[in-house]
Amino acid sequence: MSKSKVVKDLMIDVFEYPHVPYWFTISQVIKIIKVSFVSSKKYPEPLAILVFDEKYNLMGTIVLKDILSGLEPRFMRPTEKAQAYIQEEAELSIIWDTLFNTESKKLAEKPVSEIMVPAKYFVEPDDSITKAAYLMIHHDLVLLPVLENKKKFVGLIRLVEIFDEISNAILKE
Amino acid sequence: MELLELIDRQNHRKLYVQLYDIIKKKIEDKEWSVGFRIPIEQELCKVFNVSRSTVRSAILELVRQGYLTRQQGRGTFVSKKVISDKLTMFTTFGELMLDEGIDFSTDVLAQTIMMPVDDLSDKLNISGDKHIIYIKRLRKVDYTPILIQETYIPFHICPPILEEDVQKNSLFELLEKKHGIHLTGVRNYFDVKYLNADEGMLLDSSESSPALVLTQHFFSGETQIMYMRSIKKPGRFELLIEFEKKDR
Numbered sequence: 001m002s003k004s005k006v007v008k009d010l011m012i013d014v015f016e017y018p019h020v021p022y023w024f025t026i027s028q029v030i031k032i033i034k035v036s037f038v039s040s041k042k043y044p045e046p047l048a049i050l051v052f053d054e055k056y057n058l059m060g061t062i063v064l065k066d067i068l069s070g071l072e073p074r075f076m077r078p079t080e081k082a083q084a085y086i087q088e089e090a091e092l093s094i095i096w097d098t099l100f101n102t103e104s105k106k107l108a109e110k111p112v113s114e115i116m117v118p119a120k121y122f123v124e125p126d127d128s129i130t131k132a133a134y135l136m137i138h139h140d141l142v143l144l145p146v147l148e149n150k151k152k153f154v155g156l157i158r159l160v161e162i163f164d165e166i167s168n169a170i171l172k173e
Numbered sequence: 174m175e176l177l178e179l180i181d182r183q184n185h186r187k188l189y190v191q192l193y194d195i196i197k198k199k200i201e202d203k204e205w206s207v208g209f210r211i212p213i214e215q216e217l218c219k220v221f222n223v224s225r226s227t228v229r230s231a232i233l234e235l236v237r238q239g240y241l242t243r244q245q246g247r248g249t250f251v252s253k254k255v256i257s258d259k260l261t262m263f264t265t266f267g268e269l270m271l272d273e274g275i276d277f278s279t280d281v282l283a284q285t286i287m288m289p290v291d292d293l294s295d296k297l298n299i300s301g302d303k304h305i306i307y308i309k310r311l312r313k314v315d316y317t318p319i320l321i322q323e324t325y326i327p328f329h330i331c332p333p334i335l336e337e338d339v340q341k342n343s344l345f346e347l348l349e350k351k352h353g354i355h356l357t358g359v360r361n362y363f364d365v366k367y368l369n370a371d372e373g374m375l376l377d378s379s380e381s382s383p384a385l386v387l388t389q390h391f392f393s394g395e396t397q398i399m400y401m402r403s404i405k406k407p408g409r410f411e412l413l414i415e416f417e418k419k420d421r
Contacts, residue, residue, distance in 0.1 A: 015304055015328070018288045018302070018304070019285075019286040019287060019288065019304055020287055020288060021283070021285055021287050021307070024287070024290065028290045028291075031290060032288045032290060032301070035288075035301035035302055036288065036301065036302040039301075040302060052285050052286060053285065054282060054283035054284070054285055054309075055283075055284065055285065056284065056285040056286060056335065
Protein backbone atom coordinates (compact mmCIF):
# COMPACT_ATOMS: atom_id res chain seq x y z
CA MET A 1 0.00 0.00 0.00
CA SER A 2 1.29 3.41 -0.85
CA LYS A 3 2.09 6.17 1.61
CA SER A 4 2.46 3.43 4.25
CA LYS A 5 -0.07 4.57 6.78
CA VAL A 6 0.38 3.10 10.19
CA VAL A 7 -1.95 2.30 13.05
CA LYS A 8 -1.54 5.66 14.75
CA ASP A 9 -2.89 7.44 11.67
CA LEU A 10 -6.18 5.58 11.93
CA MET A 11 -6.62 4.99 15.63
CA ILE A 12 -9.39 6.61 17.60
CA ASP A 13 -9.48 8.07 21.08
CA VAL A 14 -10.08 5.55 23.88
CA PHE A 15 -12.71 7.87 25.34
CA GLU A 16 -14.95 7.35 22.31
CA TYR A 17 -16.16 4.25 24.15
CA PRO A 18 -17.48 3.75 27.69
CA HIS A 19 -15.05 2.41 30.27
CA VAL A 20 -16.13 0.11 33.09
CA PRO A 21 -14.27 -1.73 35.85
CA TYR A 22 -14.48 -5.52 35.77
CA TRP A 23 -16.69 -5.71 38.82
CA PHE A 24 -19.63 -3.93 37.21
CA THR A 25 -22.56 -6.25 36.59
CA ILE A 26 -24.13 -7.11 33.26
CA SER A 27 -27.22 -5.12 34.20
CA GLN A 28 -25.12 -2.04 34.99
CA VAL A 29 -23.42 -2.35 31.61
CA ILE A 30 -26.79 -2.70 29.89
CA LYS A 31 -27.83 0.61 31.48
CA ILE A 32 -24.60 2.21 30.31
CA ILE A 33 -25.22 1.01 26.77
CA LYS A 34 -28.71 2.51 26.86
CA VAL A 35 -27.39 5.85 28.08
CA SER A 36 -24.19 6.11 26.08
CA PHE A 37 -25.48 4.79 22.80
CA VAL A 38 -29.19 4.24 22.49
CA SER A 39 -30.47 7.47 24.04
CA SER A 40 -27.89 9.62 22.33
CA LYS A 41 -28.56 7.69 19.11
CA LYS A 42 -24.88 6.96 18.65
CA TYR A 43 -24.36 3.62 16.95
CA PRO A 44 -20.67 3.27 16.32
CA GLU A 45 -19.37 0.15 14.66
CA PRO A 46 -18.74 -1.85 16.83
CA LEU A 47 -20.91 -0.92 19.78
CA ALA A 48 -18.46 -1.86 22.53
CA ILE A 49 -17.60 -1.34 26.18
CA LEU A 50 -14.01 -1.41 27.42
CA VAL A 51 -13.29 -3.28 30.66
CA PHE A 52 -10.49 -2.16 32.98
CA ASP A 53 -8.99 -3.31 36.28
CA GLU A 54 -8.37 -1.25 39.44
CA LYS A 55 -5.18 0.20 38.03
CA TYR A 56 -6.75 1.21 34.71
CA ASN A 57 -5.21 -1.64 32.72
CA LEU A 58 -7.35 -2.79 29.82
CA MET A 59 -8.67 -6.26 30.54
CA GLY A 60 -11.11 -6.87 27.71
CA THR A 61 -13.96 -5.72 25.55
CA ILE A 62 -17.69 -6.43 25.44
CA VAL A 63 -19.98 -6.17 22.45
CA LEU A 64 -23.74 -6.73 22.43
CA LYS A 65 -23.39 -10.39 21.52
CA ASP A 66 -21.25 -11.02 24.61
CA ILE A 67 -24.02 -9.62 26.78
CA LEU A 68 -26.65 -11.89 25.22
CA SER A 69 -24.31 -14.79 25.68
CA GLY A 70 -23.95 -13.93 29.34
CA LEU A 71 -27.70 -13.91 29.80
CA GLU A 72 -28.22 -17.32 28.25
CA PRO A 73 -29.02 -19.89 30.92
CA ARG A 74 -26.41 -22.55 31.34
CA PHE A 75 -28.54 -25.47 30.22
CA MET A 76 -28.90 -23.90 26.79
CA ARG A 77 -25.27 -24.57 26.08
CA PRO A 78 -24.65 -27.75 24.12
CA THR A 79 -23.06 -30.37 26.33
CA GLU A 80 -20.11 -32.26 24.98
CA LYS A 81 -20.69 -35.95 25.03
CA ALA A 82 -17.88 -38.27 24.14
CA GLN A 83 -19.72 -40.50 21.66
CA ALA A 84 -22.62 -38.45 20.34
CA TYR A 85 -22.07 -35.45 18.12
CA ILE A 86 -23.10 -32.05 19.36
CA GLN A 87 -26.69 -31.25 18.61
CA GLU A 88 -27.85 -27.71 18.42
CA GLU A 89 -31.50 -27.34 19.06
CA ALA A 90 -32.54 -23.77 18.46
CA GLU A 91 -36.07 -24.87 19.40
CA LEU A 92 -34.86 -25.34 22.98
CA SER A 93 -34.71 -21.57 23.15
CA ILE A 94 -38.39 -21.67 24.03
CA ILE A 95 -37.30 -22.78 27.49
CA TRP A 96 -35.08 -19.71 27.73
CA ASP A 97 -38.09 -17.60 26.85
CA THR A 98 -40.16 -18.91 29.72
CA LEU A 99 -37.39 -18.72 32.25
CA PHE A 100 -36.29 -15.27 31.16
CA ASN A 101 -37.51 -13.43 34.19
CA THR A 102 -35.95 -15.77 36.72
CA GLU A 103 -32.81 -17.15 35.11
CA SER A 104 -31.62 -14.30 32.92
CA LYS A 105 -32.31 -11.63 35.50
CA LYS A 106 -30.20 -13.57 37.98
CA LEU A 107 -27.45 -13.98 35.44
CA ALA A 108 -27.51 -10.22 34.81
CA GLU A 109 -25.97 -9.73 38.24
CA LYS A 110 -22.77 -11.50 37.15
CA PRO A 111 -19.69 -9.32 36.89
CA VAL A 112 -18.70 -8.41 33.34
CA SER A 113 -15.30 -10.03 33.84
CA GLU A 114 -17.15 -13.30 33.21
CA ILE A 115 -18.51 -12.30 29.81
CA MET A 116 -15.83 -10.05 28.34
CA VAL A 117 -13.54 -11.02 25.51
CA PRO A 118 -10.07 -10.77 27.07
CA ALA A 119 -7.78 -8.22 25.43
CA LYS A 120 -5.16 -10.71 24.31
CA TYR A 121 -4.18 -9.13 21.01
CA PHE A 122 -2.99 -5.61 20.42
CA VAL A 123 -0.98 -3.46 18.03
CA GLU A 124 1.59 -0.71 18.51
CA PRO A 125 1.11 2.82 17.12
CA ASP A 126 3.77 2.31 14.47
CA ASP A 127 2.57 -1.08 13.28
CA SER A 128 1.30 -1.37 9.73
CA ILE A 129 -2.39 -1.36 8.84
CA THR A 130 -1.95 -4.82 7.39
CA LYS A 131 -0.74 -6.17 10.73
CA ALA A 132 -3.93 -4.92 12.37
CA ALA A 133 -5.98 -6.42 9.55
CA TYR A 134 -4.20 -9.75 9.95
CA LEU A 135 -4.99 -9.94 13.65
CA MET A 136 -8.62 -9.03 13.05
CA ILE A 137 -9.04 -11.65 10.33
CA HIS A 138 -7.31 -14.49 12.13
CA HIS A 139 -8.77 -13.88 15.55
CA ASP A 140 -12.22 -12.69 14.51
CA LEU A 141 -11.92 -9.26 16.10
CA VAL A 142 -13.47 -5.94 15.19
CA LEU A 143 -11.58 -3.87 17.71
CA LEU A 144 -7.93 -3.84 18.73
CA PRO A 145 -6.29 -1.85 21.51
CA VAL A 146 -3.23 0.20 20.56
CA LEU A 147 -0.54 -0.06 23.20
CA GLU A 148 2.66 1.94 23.36
CA ASN A 149 5.65 -0.14 24.50
CA LYS A 150 3.24 -3.00 25.20
CA LYS A 151 1.87 -1.15 28.20
CA LYS A 152 0.33 2.27 27.71
CA PHE A 153 -3.14 2.21 26.22
CA VAL A 154 -3.12 5.06 23.73
CA GLY A 155 -5.93 4.31 21.30
CA LEU A 156 -8.27 1.89 19.57
CA ILE A 157 -8.30 0.69 16.02
CA ARG A 158 -11.45 -0.60 14.42
CA LEU A 159 -12.36 -2.78 11.50
CA VAL A 160 -14.24 0.07 9.81
CA GLU A 161 -11.21 2.31 9.58
CA ILE A 162 -8.97 -0.53 8.46
CA PHE A 163 -11.50 -1.50 5.81
CA ASP A 164 -11.78 2.10 4.65
CA GLU A 165 -8.04 2.43 4.18
CA ILE A 166 -7.52 -0.91 2.48
CA SER A 167 -10.53 -0.46 0.21
CA ASN A 168 -9.26 2.95 -0.90
CA ALA A 169 -5.97 1.35 -1.83
CA ILE A 170 -7.75 -1.35 -3.83
CA LEU A 171 -10.01 1.08 -5.68
CA LYS A 172 -7.26 3.54 -6.53
CA GLU A 173 -6.42 3.52 -10.24
CA MET B 174 4.83 38.53 22.83
CA GLU B 175 6.75 35.28 22.67
CA LEU B 176 4.96 32.04 21.99
CA LEU B 177 6.55 30.45 25.00
CA GLU B 178 3.73 28.22 26.14
CA LEU B 179 1.73 26.59 23.46
CA ILE B 180 -1.79 25.37 23.70
CA ASP B 181 -1.70 21.62 23.35
CA ARG B 182 -4.64 20.57 21.22
CA GLN B 183 -4.04 16.90 21.93
CA ASN B 184 -4.52 17.58 25.60
CA HIS B 185 -7.91 16.52 26.87
CA ARG B 186 -8.31 19.57 29.06
CA LYS B 187 -10.47 22.25 27.53
CA LEU B 188 -8.51 24.84 25.59
CA TYR B 189 -9.77 27.69 27.71
CA VAL B 190 -8.56 25.96 30.88
CA GLN B 191 -5.10 25.66 29.36
CA LEU B 192 -5.14 29.32 28.38
CA TYR B 193 -6.36 30.20 31.86
CA ASP B 194 -3.40 28.35 33.37
CA ILE B 195 -0.90 30.01 31.05
CA ILE B 196 -2.11 33.54 31.82
CA LYS B 197 -2.44 32.77 35.53
CA LYS B 198 1.18 31.64 35.55
CA LYS B 199 2.27 34.84 33.85
CA ILE B 200 0.56 36.78 36.62
CA GLU B 201 1.90 34.61 39.43
CA ASP B 202 5.42 34.73 38.04
CA LYS B 203 5.02 38.51 37.89
CA GLU B 204 5.74 38.48 34.17
CA TRP B 205 2.55 40.51 33.96
CA SER B 206 2.67 42.68 37.06
CA VAL B 207 -0.20 44.24 38.99
CA GLY B 208 -1.72 47.07 36.98
CA PHE B 209 -0.49 45.76 33.62
CA ARG B 210 -3.05 46.05 30.84
CA ILE B 211 -3.29 42.67 29.14
CA PRO B 212 -3.35 42.43 25.31
CA ILE B 213 -6.72 42.75 23.62
CA GLU B 214 -8.81 39.71 22.69
CA GLN B 215 -7.77 39.83 19.09
CA GLU B 216 -4.08 39.74 19.90
CA LEU B 217 -4.48 36.87 22.36
CA CYS B 218 -6.38 34.92 19.69
CA LYS B 219 -3.54 35.41 17.26
CA VAL B 220 -0.69 34.65 19.64
CA PHE B 221 -2.20 31.48 21.09
CA ASN B 222 -4.01 30.50 17.92
CA VAL B 223 -7.35 29.95 19.59
CA SER B 224 -10.84 31.21 18.95
CA ARG B 225 -12.35 34.34 20.46
CA SER B 226 -14.70 32.34 22.62
CA THR B 227 -11.78 30.42 24.10
CA VAL B 228 -10.06 33.70 24.98
CA ARG B 229 -13.29 35.10 26.41
CA SER B 230 -13.88 32.03 28.60
CA ALA B 231 -10.34 32.12 29.96
CA ILE B 232 -10.51 35.86 30.70
CA LEU B 233 -13.91 35.46 32.32
CA GLU B 234 -12.60 32.81 34.67
CA LEU B 235 -9.53 34.90 35.53
CA VAL B 236 -11.79 37.82 36.35
CA ARG B 237 -13.99 35.55 38.48
CA GLN B 238 -11.01 34.24 40.38
CA GLY B 239 -9.79 37.76 40.99
CA TYR B 240 -6.63 37.74 38.87
CA LEU B 241 -7.89 40.32 36.38
CA THR B 242 -10.28 43.26 36.53
CA ARG B 243 -12.17 44.84 33.70
CA GLN B 244 -12.36 48.57 33.40
CA GLN B 245 -15.11 49.72 31.09
CA GLY B 246 -13.67 51.38 28.01
CA ARG B 247 -10.09 51.08 29.20
CA GLY B 248 -9.24 47.39 29.06
CA THR B 249 -8.49 44.43 31.28
CA PHE B 250 -5.84 44.74 33.97
CA VAL B 251 -3.94 42.46 36.30
CA SER B 252 -5.38 43.02 39.74
CA LYS B 253 -4.17 42.35 43.24
CA LYS B 254 -5.77 39.03 44.20
CA VAL B 255 -8.30 39.29 46.97
CA ILE B 256 -8.99 36.32 49.21
CA SER B 257 -12.69 35.64 49.34
CA ASP B 258 -14.65 36.18 52.47
CA LYS B 259 -15.97 32.62 52.51
CA LEU B 260 -15.48 29.85 54.97
CA THR B 261 -12.53 27.60 54.26
CA MET B 262 -12.79 23.97 55.05
CA PHE B 263 -10.33 21.33 56.07
CA THR B 264 -11.49 17.81 55.59
CA THR B 265 -8.65 15.85 54.12
CA PHE B 266 -8.09 12.93 56.37
CA GLY B 267 -4.35 13.40 56.12
CA GLU B 268 -4.44 17.02 57.11
CA LEU B 269 -6.57 16.30 60.16
CA MET B 270 -4.55 13.45 61.51
CA LEU B 271 -1.14 14.94 60.88
CA ASP B 272 -2.02 17.81 63.16
CA GLU B 273 -2.07 15.48 66.10
CA GLY B 274 1.07 13.64 65.13
CA ILE B 275 -0.74 10.39 64.46
CA ASP B 276 0.84 8.01 62.02
CA PHE B 277 -1.50 6.96 59.27
CA SER B 278 -1.10 5.03 56.04
CA THR B 279 -3.14 4.66 52.87
CA ASP B 280 -3.78 1.76 50.52
CA VAL B 281 -4.96 2.76 47.06
CA LEU B 282 -7.43 0.04 46.19
CA ALA B 283 -8.51 1.49 42.85
CA GLN B 284 -7.59 4.35 40.53
CA THR B 285 -9.44 3.82 37.30
CA ILE B 286 -12.23 5.06 35.06
CA MET B 287 -15.89 4.19 34.97
CA MET B 288 -19.21 5.49 33.68
CA PRO B 289 -21.72 6.94 36.14
CA VAL B 290 -24.10 4.10 37.03
CA ASP B 291 -27.01 4.02 39.42
CA ASP B 292 -27.54 7.58 40.67
CA LEU B 293 -23.96 8.74 40.25
CA SER B 294 -24.80 11.01 37.31
CA ASP B 295 -27.28 12.86 39.52
CA LYS B 296 -24.83 13.01 42.42
CA LEU B 297 -22.17 14.53 40.19
CA ASN B 298 -24.60 16.55 38.11
CA ILE B 299 -23.24 15.25 34.81
CA SER B 300 -24.72 13.33 31.90
CA GLY B 301 -24.58 9.55 31.90
CA ASP B 302 -22.20 9.29 28.98
CA LYS B 303 -19.32 11.14 30.67
CA HIS B 304 -16.31 9.18 31.96
CA ILE B 305 -15.45 9.46 35.66
CA ILE B 306 -12.21 8.91 37.55
CA TYR B 307 -12.82 6.55 40.47
CA ILE B 308 -10.38 6.39 43.36
CA LYS B 309 -10.84 4.03 46.29
CA ARG B 310 -8.56 4.27 49.30
CA LEU B 311 -8.34 2.54 52.65
CA ARG B 312 -7.01 4.73 55.45
CA LYS B 313 -5.29 3.05 58.37
CA VAL B 314 -3.95 4.35 61.64
CA ASP B 315 -1.27 2.24 63.27
CA TYR B 316 -2.09 -0.40 60.65
CA THR B 317 -5.69 -0.60 61.81
CA PRO B 318 -8.06 0.15 58.94
CA ILE B 319 -10.55 2.81 59.94
CA LEU B 320 -11.83 4.60 56.85
CA ILE B 321 -12.87 3.63 53.32
CA GLN B 322 -12.91 6.57 50.93
CA GLU B 323 -14.36 6.47 47.44
CA THR B 324 -13.89 9.51 45.27
CA TYR B 325 -15.56 10.25 41.95
CA ILE B 326 -14.27 13.06 39.74
CA PRO B 327 -15.57 13.67 36.21
CA PHE B 328 -12.65 12.96 33.91
CA HIS B 329 -12.91 16.24 31.98
CA ILE B 330 -12.53 18.24 35.20
CA CYS B 331 -8.96 17.07 35.73
CA PRO B 332 -7.65 14.21 33.54
CA PRO B 333 -4.17 14.13 35.12
CA ILE B 334 -5.63 12.97 38.46
CA LEU B 335 -5.85 9.49 36.93
CA GLU B 336 -2.06 9.27 37.07
CA GLU B 337 -1.24 11.20 40.21
CA ASP B 338 0.10 9.52 43.32
CA VAL B 339 -2.98 9.56 45.53
CA GLN B 340 -1.41 7.38 48.14
CA LYS B 341 0.95 10.08 49.30
CA ASN B 342 -0.90 13.19 48.23
CA SER B 343 -4.21 14.65 49.22
CA LEU B 344 -6.65 15.10 46.34
CA PHE B 345 -7.46 18.60 47.52
CA GLU B 346 -3.84 19.63 47.32
CA LEU B 347 -3.43 18.09 43.91
CA LEU B 348 -6.52 19.81 42.55
CA GLU B 349 -5.83 23.20 44.08
CA LYS B 350 -2.09 23.59 44.02
CA LYS B 351 -1.02 21.45 41.13
CA HIS B 352 -3.95 21.77 38.75
CA GLY B 353 -5.39 25.14 39.66
CA ILE B 354 -8.89 23.93 40.44
CA HIS B 355 -10.20 25.92 43.35
CA LEU B 356 -12.59 24.32 45.80
CA THR B 357 -15.09 26.97 46.73
CA GLY B 358 -17.78 24.99 48.50
CA VAL B 359 -18.82 21.66 49.92
CA ARG B 360 -22.05 20.00 50.93
CA ASN B 361 -21.77 17.32 53.61
CA TYR B 362 -24.30 14.61 54.36
CA PHE B 363 -24.07 12.36 57.40
CA ASP B 364 -25.74 9.02 57.87
CA VAL B 365 -25.29 5.69 59.56
CA LYS B 366 -25.17 2.37 57.75
CA TYR B 367 -24.59 -1.29 58.43
CA LEU B 368 -21.47 -2.62 56.75
CA ASN B 369 -21.87 -5.05 53.90
CA ALA B 370 -19.59 -8.08 53.55
CA ASP B 371 -16.93 -6.32 51.43
CA GLU B 372 -16.83 -3.24 53.63
CA GLY B 373 -16.66 -5.41 56.75
CA MET B 374 -13.71 -7.26 55.34
CA LEU B 375 -11.83 -4.10 54.44
CA LEU B 376 -12.44 -2.49 57.81
CA ASP B 377 -11.79 -5.69 59.72
CA SER B 378 -15.26 -5.56 61.23
CA SER B 379 -18.18 -7.92 61.17
CA GLU B 380 -20.78 -7.66 58.45
CA SER B 381 -23.81 -5.57 59.55
CA SER B 382 -21.88 -3.69 62.20
CA PRO B 383 -22.72 0.03 62.20
CA ALA B 384 -20.58 2.70 60.59
CA LEU B 385 -20.70 6.41 59.81
CA VAL B 386 -21.19 7.43 56.21
CA LEU B 387 -20.06 10.89 55.17
CA THR B 388 -20.91 11.92 51.63
CA GLN B 389 -19.47 15.13 50.31
CA HIS B 390 -20.18 17.14 47.17
CA PHE B 391 -17.36 19.51 46.31
CA PHE B 392 -17.85 22.57 44.12
CA SER B 393 -15.66 24.95 42.22
CA GLY B 394 -17.96 27.86 41.58
CA GLU B 395 -21.13 26.47 40.04
CA THR B 396 -19.55 23.23 38.87
CA GLN B 397 -19.51 20.13 41.00
CA ILE B 398 -16.01 18.74 40.69
CA MET B 399 -15.96 15.82 43.10
CA TYR B 400 -18.15 13.43 45.02
CA MET B 401 -16.61 11.59 47.95
CA ARG B 402 -18.10 8.87 50.11
CA SER B 403 -16.32 7.93 53.33
CA ILE B 404 -17.21 5.04 55.59
CA LYS B 405 -15.82 5.04 59.10
CA LYS B 406 -16.21 2.34 61.67
CA PRO B 407 -16.67 3.21 65.35
CA GLY B 408 -13.44 3.41 67.24
CA ARG B 409 -10.55 5.31 68.53
CA PHE B 410 -10.54 8.22 66.11
CA GLU B 411 -12.96 10.99 65.32
CA LEU B 412 -13.55 12.70 61.99
CA LEU B 413 -13.05 16.41 62.24
CA ILE B 414 -14.47 19.01 59.90
CA GLU B 415 -13.16 22.44 60.67
CA PHE B 416 -14.29 25.77 59.34
CA GLU B 417 -12.26 28.91 59.41
CA LYS B 418 -13.37 32.35 58.35
CA LYS B 419 -10.68 34.29 56.55
CA ASP B 420 -10.52 38.05 56.94
CA ARG B 421 -9.72 40.31 54.01
